[in-house]
Amino acid sequence: MLRLLTAAKQPVNRRGTDRPRTHRSPPMPQSRPIRSFVRPLVASLGLAFAATVANAAPAADVRALAQQEQQPLLDTLRDLVQIESGSKDIDGLNQIAARIAGQLKQLGGAVDILQTTDIYRLDDTPEKIGPAVQAVFKGTGSAKIILIAHMDTVYLKGMLKDQPFRIDGDKAYGLGIADDKQGIATIIHTVALLQKLNFKDYGTLTVLINGDEEISSPGWRSTITRLAAEQDTVFSFEGSDANGTLRLATSGIGSAYLTVHGKSSHAGARPEGGVNALYELSHQVLQMKDLSKPEQGLKLNWTVSKSGTNRNVIPAEATAQADARALKVADFDELEKALQDKIKNRLLPDSKVDVKFEVRRPPLEANDASRSVAGHGKAIYQELGLSMNVAERATGGGTDAAFAALKTKGAVVEGMGLSGFGAHSNDAEYVQINSIVPRLYLTTRMIMDPSDGKVK
């Protein structure tokens, strides 16, 4: 039975008025088989696998099962991509949550579909926030490990019909496939692999899939922080680059909001009677376009703007929004000050200009615990004859790994997902199929080894 719960700051009172409603697991969608894409990679991995490893027998089992799991993972990925789940599409998010919950339930987890009431409201936070899926697998050991990914995408409802899931050569394409549906599929099939190995040496293996990462996790940030604080290790399944790099740092995200008030007037008969807010906005955006400092990881890019009501009316209002990234929250203070200084210089003295800055998510910074776990991952990849980077400097993406790191003493490792490209690109998002087998091998072993005390 799946449980529907409400997540707030405190554990939900299951006996009181918040008593969860329960419903039956939704029927699992039928998986249509996809043509096999197991490429010569399998042969080359076979050679690489000949490398001597300390625990050769279990490792060989993991390798063999990872290869068998590639096609089921692709089937899951296809089904997830075929459900539109933009951050504001609550119906779509409920649908994909039910799909994910059903599959985790089949794998033996205690599964809850959570609803949040603890919302950290940002300037653009929608009224309703999508659900999260939580699954807990109980083992016989003591290690506490959480696997996180997100099910929301940046895409708008209706885009799927022109861009369905498709495979072309060694790439699987689809909206949100890299960011972050691959993360969900990789988690599900890592759990499936552990189950096939009958591996239960962990204490608890928790899975959390939230529906609001692309809007800075207003509804699930506190849950992520709270759950992560109880763990020894947090693995976050955002995608990886072509080399499978694990990331120990991610960028903080901020937003600047610029508002210009001018004066409307007849655009044909009396334009000189108005104060054109669009002209002033353009001036401000242009003079604020070079505030990035790439050498210190600080970025500011203007991305959204609006102005005017009618073609023949001088616009009285114009607004713009910028996306900001930083390696340290303090860098945002410096940026905000620079913005406040800039607005003093106006093109149209009769206009009024305001700028507001909002910190939306903190950065993730590397520490010794995460270095140790990622270093072990590197050694596991070497067993496959593959080299892997561990990145300690963020490149611009911000993720929920940062919220997970806020209160935990455990390791937090980002980028556990498949190699991919084209996130947020509208038409070019894909994952690399040949990363599935090595990634499943890695993720499975990275759960097994700490559970068996093999990671110090």
Ligand SMILES: CC(=O)N[C@@H](CC(=O)O)C(=O)N[C@@H](CCC(=O)O)C(=O)O
């Ligand atoms: C592919 C990708 O960059 N995904 C993540 C970031 C990452 O993995 O490094 C992503 O796009 N995150 C969003 C978060 C949006 C937000 O917090 O508002 C981002 O824009 O960086």
